[in-house]
Amino acid sequence: MTDDTLQLGNKTFTSRLLTGTGKFADNALISGMLExxxxxxxxxxxRRIDQQSKTDNILDSIPQNVTLLPNTSGARTAEQAVRIARIARAASGTNFIKIEVITDARYLMPDNQETLAATEILAKEGFIVLPYILPDLPLAKRLESAGAAAVMPLGAPIGTNRGLETKPLIAMLIENCRVPVIVDAGLGLPSHAAAAMEMGADAVLVNTAIATAGDPVTMGKAFELAVRAGRKAYLSGGGQCSDQAVASSPLTGFLN
Amino acid sequence: MRIKINGRDQDIDTGSLTELIDQMDLPPSSLVVEHNLRLVPQDQWATTRLEEGDVLELLNFVGGG
Amino acid sequence: MSFFEVLTQYQDFSFDDYFATVTDADIARIVTLDKLRPADFLALLSPVAANHLELIAQRAHQLTVQYFGKTIQLFTPLYISNHCSNNCIYCGFNHTNEIKRRTLTLAEIEEEAAALSRTGMQHVLLLTGESLQATPIDYLVDTVRCLKKYFASVAIEIFPMEEEEYRLLYREGVDGLTLFQETYDQETYRKVHLAGRKKDFRFRLDGPERGARAGFRTVNIGALLGLAESRRDFFFTGLHAAYLEQQFLDTEVAVSLPRFNEAECDYNPPFSVNDKLFVQYLMAFRLFLPRAGITVSTRESSAMRDNLTRLGATRFSAGVCTTVGGYSKADSSDTPQFEITDERSVAEVATAIRQQGYQPVYKDWDDIR
Structure with a gap:
């Protein structure tokens, strides 16, 4: 058995918890949270710069050894996502891109069709593409064929902290995808993350639940423990309660 | 001359990208510049000339999930 | 990507060491799982699992009814040629065997098709030996065109082909591919396939994938149990099926569990698979891949097949003759590819299925391309 690592593109990771930089009360908390x-x-x-209020550089809060995953948030079409991705790569020096195309302003549902179109283009350009999607198995397989490095199905709508509402759909992805399945969005508690890992997700991405916690650093630690616990439970082949009674008429009597 | 900066028409009085950034008082370390849909690395700012009708995007990385 | 990569991962895996760790409690736990991993499937193939066949059977029965209902789909094989350039030491069509060789003419095929369709059968499986001279692609295309006049579904069990050739047959109306790897053990494979194109292990192994890519609706794989150590061979059969299911969402994957019967040549299989082991394998596969088909041929006896109806089988061949041209003209001197043991007619098989409380399905679909 090799070390239990997560492979994305040409990079190997020992942590299965991806985090985000959004919604922190103070960006200074980010490095402590990462640690x-x-x-x-x-x-x-x-984003376009805000000419009125000068903000500090978010990149200064992120240590060199942490891989940047720029997203394409704000994109409403595949074309816009591609444009943002190219700029992000040139500006940050990383090939990693999380494709996020959202055309629904109310629930912030990802637009699977535009996301697939953007993935097809960017994977050909050498990006390590991580598309954020509604869990849809045929789509996930198309993304895989298009060269996505992983698929990132949502557990619940962005920022809702409602947990694994899409569990049965994500289970299909886990069962059938060859690329890693990273549950993104909606995980509000460490127990949600643990449940995702127990069912065999390869990783989770948590932003809001950590960033908006009373103590983001401690919550970051709590998620780390939950992800590791869930992963270990998955690898150990966890049991299930049986509510199955053995039927009365034997089916194998003919063998005796 | 009039160019488009971040989607808005603006009148500027310089043809030098470096000068414009300086005038706008933007922190150069985190600034990402796209000029006519082409990304301009920081070491090319000084040699980039702006012309009437150009489209400029001035971006930076921010928090996001 | 190819299943070969999956196979390679198990190169140094010790099956015996793993089997030694399997406990009764493991089996009790595995039968309650919604989703089995390869290790769970392998545990169900272990000697320990043989002590829990009834427990496994109940689960296999429940899953089969859940996903397939109480139905058995029927099909008939149609042998059109026994010319073969391969030398497979276990096969009756082996080219060194001095048997009467024949390849049906199109007129004879038409006669066979007409005779077969009168039994009510709508799914036919076309079989040949492996001979590009006797059964070139144009001949196969003409055969398929002829069969499509009589049957709703035409599947093929012939030599492995290139993807383009499969695509050509698919366009002519072929909707299913049956291709057995015979054994997943490369050493054994080399030893039992002495001559002909069939010597190419890898080309055969990748055949089902090429077929799925070409568009076939069903792909049926299998290992000829008994050629090599059978727990391993069946484990890889299951992994191969799982791989195909995962790679090709639009393909219905099925397995067969052919085991040795007397054939025309004197071949003694080095490993034997008795009824108990056979049933254990079939049920383990049902738990591993609840949605996959399980095809049972007339190599199995009528009594065995009647019992398998409730344990996971989903497709039966019926009214079978494994000699070339055997449906329209019976000639007992012809050599069959293998001896069949269930010699009942289509109507008799259908009646037996009904007596089990199941529905025999003569036509599962119609191609409307």
Whole structure:
């Protein structure tokens, strides 16, 4: 048995907890959160500068050894996502891109069709593409064929902290995808993350639940422990309660 | 001359990208510049000339999930 | 990507060491799982699991009814040629065997098809030996065109082909591919396939994938149990099926569990698979891949097949003759590919299925391309 690692593109990670930089009360908390959570991949977004209020550089809060995962948030079409991805790569020096195309402003559901189109283009350009999707098995297989490095199905709508509402759909992805399945969005508690890992997810991405906790650093640690616990439970082949009674008429009597 | 900066028409009085950034008082370390849909690395800012009708995007990385 | 990569991962795996760790409690736990991993499937193939056949049977029965209902789909094989350039030491069509060789003409095929369709059968499986001279692709295309006039579904069990050739047959209306690897043990494979194109292990192994890519709706694989150590061979059969299911969402994957019967040549299989072991394998596969088909041929006896109806089988061949041209003209001097043991007619098989409380399905679908 080799070390239990997560492979994304040409990079290998020992942590299965991806984090995000959104919604922190103070960006200074990010480095402490990263240290406590052990997270090796963190998302950032690209925005037009705000000419009025000068903000500090988010990249200064992220240590060199953590892999940047720029997202394409703000994109409403595949074309826009591709454009943002190219800029992000040139500006950050990383090939990693989380494709996030959202055309629904109310629930912030990812647009699977545009996401597939963007993945097809960016994978050909050498990006390590991580598409954020609604868990849809045929789509996930198309993304896989298109060269996605992983698929990132949502557990629940972004920022809702409602947990694994899409569990049975994610289970199909886990069962049938060859690329890693990273549950992204909606995980509000460490127990949600543990449940995702127990069912065989390869990793989880948590942002809001950590960033908006009373103590993001401690919550980062809590998620790290939950992800590791869930992963170990999965690897150990966890049991299930049996409510099965043995039927009365034997089926194998003919063999005796 | 008039160019488009981040989607808005603006009148500027310089043809030098470096000068414009300086005038706008933007922190150069985190700034990402796209000029006519082409990314301009920081070491090319000084040699980039702006012309009437150009489209400029000035971006930076921010928090996001 | 190829199943070969999966196979390679198990190169140094010690099956015996793993079997030694399997406990009664493991089996009790595994039968309650919603989803089995390869290690769980392997545990069900272990000697320890043989002590829990009834427990496994109940679960296999429940899953089969859940996913397939109480139905058995029927099909008939149609042998059109026994010319073969391969030398497979266990096979009746082996080219060194001095038997009467024949390849049906199109007129004869038409006669066979007409005779077969009168039994009510709508799914036919076309079989040949491996001979590009006797059964070139144009001949196969003509055969398929002829059969499509009589049957709703035409599947093929012929030599492995290139993807383009499969695509050609698919366009002519072939909707299913049956291709047995015979054994997943490369050493044994080399020793039992002495001549002909069949010597190429890898080309055969990748055949089902090429077929799935070409568009076939069903792909049926299997290992000829008894050629090599059978727990391993059947484990890899299961992994191969799982791999195909995962790679090709639009393909219905099925397995067969052919085991040795008397054939025309004097071949003694080095490993034997008795009824108990056979049933254990079939049920383990049902628990591992609840949605996959399980095809049972007339190599199995009528009594065995009647019992398998409730344990996981989903497809039966019926009214079978394994000699070339055997449906329209019976000639007992012809050599069969293998001896069949269930010699009942289509109607008799259908009646037996009904007596089990199951519905025999003569036509599962119609191609509307």
């Amino acid at each position: 406590a959570s052990g997270s090796q991949i963190i998302t950032v977004a690209l």
